[in-house]
Amino acid sequence: xxxxxxxxxxxxxxxxxxxxxxxxxxxxxxxxxxxxxxxxxxxxxxxxxxxxxxxxxxxxxxxxxxxxxxxxxxxxxxxxxxxxxxxxxxxxxxxxxxxxxxxxxxxxxxxxxxxxxxxxxxxxxxxxxxxxxxxxxxxxxxxxxxxxxxxxxxxxxxxxxxxxxxxxxxxxxxxxxxxxxxxxxxxxxxxxxxxxxxxxxxxxxxxxxxxxxxxxxxxxxxxxxxxxxxxxxxxxxxxxxxxxxxxxxxxxxxxxxxxxxxxxxxxxxxxxxxxxxxxxxxxxxxxxxxxxxxxxxxxxxxxxxxxxxxxxxxxxxxxxxxxxxxxxxxxxxxx
Numbered sequence: 001x002x003x004x005x006x007x008x009x010x011x012x013x014x015x016x017x018x019x020x021x022x023x024x025x026x027x028x029x030x031x032x033x034x035x036x037x038x039x040x041x042x043x044x045x046x047x048x049x050x051x052x053x054x055x056x057x058x059x060x061x062x063x064x065x066x067x068x069x070x071x072x073x074x075x076x077x078x079x080x081x082x083x084x085x086x087x088x089x090x091x092x093x094x095x096x097x098x099x100x101x102x103x104x105x106x107x108x109x110x111x112x113x114x115x116x117x118x119x120x121x122x123x124x125x126x127x128x129x130x131x132x133x134x135x136x137x138x139x140x141x142x143x144x145x146x147x148x149x150x151x152x153x154x155x156x157x158x159x160x161x162x163x164x165x166x167x168x169x170x171x172x173x174x175x176x177x178x179x180x181x182x183x184x185x186x187x188x189x190x191x192x193x194x195x196x197x198x199x200x201x202x203x204x205x206x207x208x209x210x211x212x213x214x215x216x217x218x219x220x221x222x223x224x225x226x227x228x229x230x231x232x233x234x235x236x237x238x239x240x241x242x243x244x245x246x247x248x249x250x251x252x253x254x255x256x257x258x259x260x261x262x263x264x265x266x267x268x269x270x271x272x273x274x275x276x277x278x279x280x281x282x283x284x285x286x287x288x289x290x291x292x293x294x295x296x297x298x299x300x301x302x303x304x305x306x307x308x309x310x311x312x313x314x315x316x317x318x319x320x321x322x323x324x325x326x327x328x329x330x331x332x333x334x335x
Contacts, residue, residue, distance in 0.1 A: 004030035005073045008040055008059050009196055010080050013048035013090045016264035017211075017316050020196050021047055030074070037061035037076050049080060049090055056083050062093065063189040068158035068197070075159065075196065077189045092261075092320035093185055096327065101183035103327050104236075104307075106229035107191050110169055110176045110315045111198070112210040113145040121173030121215070122207060131221050135170045144173050148205045153177070155197050161190045170222040180229075184323040191226075191319040211316040214268035223269035223276075224315035229296075230326055231307035234335065239303050243335050248284040248293055248308070250333035255282050255292075258329070261321040263314025270312060277311070284308075 006025045011018040023042065030036055044050025044057035058081040067073030080088040087094035113122040123144030137143045149166060156163045156177070166177045179194060181187035195209075202209050214223040234243065251258065259266065259279060270279035275289040284293040286300055292312055299306030313322045 001028050002030070003028060003072060005067070005070055006030070006037060006076050007067060007070075007073065008061070008076045008078055009193070010042075010059055010078045011090060011092075011192070011318070013044070013088075015048075018090060018318060020192070020199060022196065032064075032074070034061055034064045037064060037074075040078075044080075044088075049088060054083070057081065057088060058083065058085065063186070063193070065159040065161065065193055068155040069200070075193055077193055092318045092324060093188060095324040096184045096188070096320060097324065097331070098184040098327055101186070102232045103184045103323070103330075104180070104182045104231050105184055105187035105319070105323055106164070106178060106180040106307075107187060107313075107319055108176055108178050108225070108227040108229070109191060109194070110174060110224035110226065112171070112212075112215055112224060113148065113173045113175065113202075114208040114210040114215070115173075116206070116208055121171065121210070123172045125172055131171050134168055134172050134174070136167050142172075143168050145175070145205075145207065148201060148207065149175055152194075152198050152201050155201065156194050159193065159197065161194050163194065169224075171216075174222070174224065184327060185320070188319040188323055213263060213266055213314040213316060218268070222274045225269065225276075225311065226263070226313045226315050226317055226319070226322075228310045228313050228319075228322055228326060229307050230310065230323075230330075232330060235305075235307055235330075237305055239305050241304050244295060244299075244304055244308070245284075246335050247330055247333045248295070250329050251284075251293060251310075252282045254329055255280075258310075258312065258325055261318070261325050262312050263317030265316075266312070266314040269314060275311075279312075 004027050009022045040059040045052040045055035059078040061076045063077040065075040164178045179190045270276045272278040277292045283291045285291045286295045287297045294309040
């Protein structure tokens with residue numbers, strides 16, 4: 001009888017930012033399908049998801065990936081349910097209104113590799129070298145942590161995650177990878193599983209992953225975001241500047257509702273500096289990286305057939321909640 005290691009992964013109830021949790025279930029003669037992953041439970045009182053006198057929460061498997069680092073291992077992304085089977089309040093995935101996968105998302109996940117010994121980004125310059133030389137850089141003076149970054153890329157590909165690229169970012173020790181999926185729930189699954197792999201890999205290298213959008217505070221260093229590129233059938237095929245503008249305008253009256261789910265401490269990043277729009281303002285424009293929503297030039301060149309980029313989501317945001325809010329707003333547009 002063969003034994004498989006199923007790593008059940010979920011999001012806890014900590015506020016304002018959920019954290020990844022996981023535990024291993026050993027299954028005999030596992031066939032490698034989601035249907036073979038049983039519902040499991042955990043102690044919600046230890047994750048701020050239940051009270052001690054009624055602490056059982058359920059884990060409902062929703063996505064399955066091969067574990068690139070464990071023999072006979074699998075990664076099981078789950079939704080948290082209450083004991084009665086209803087979605088837990090922390091379950092952002094259950095709020096996504098995209099059952100037909102009409103919405104496609106590409107998330108650009110930025111983060112810092114963090115040195116626990118210095119409590120600074122890996123390779124952070126002691127002489128306060130201006131940022132910029134680190135972006136898409138090469139060489140030991142500018143690029144820090146490449147061995148870990150390359151291993152993370154390999155693990156994501158081996159797991160079956162649709163990573164579309166990686167690059168060093170503007171600040172020292174800052175990196176980015178991009179994931180794309182046809183379907184909002186799948187896009188969220190792949191960001192969370194890729195984050196899990198990165199966090200676990202950091203254990204091996206003795207490095208923490210800093211998801212905070214502005215870990216260096218009010219300095220002349222870029223923060224970290226998770227730009228959300230999105231489209232639906234209308235955006236991909238309409239061929240109309242007017243339709244694009246109407247969809248963008250639908251975001252204007254619900255700025256607060258978006259910011260509320262775009263990640264904690266985002267006010268430190270969205271200042272109007274460093275290629276951001278102020279958190280208090282809303283704007284959109286073609287190729288405008290200082291706007292809330294950028295209309296990519298390729299969308300225009302293809303005759304207004306393409307996608308939009310919301311530049312406001314933070315690096316620590318929940319992609320499920322971000323996607324759910326974007327979908328709701330796009331569907332509200334009067335077109």
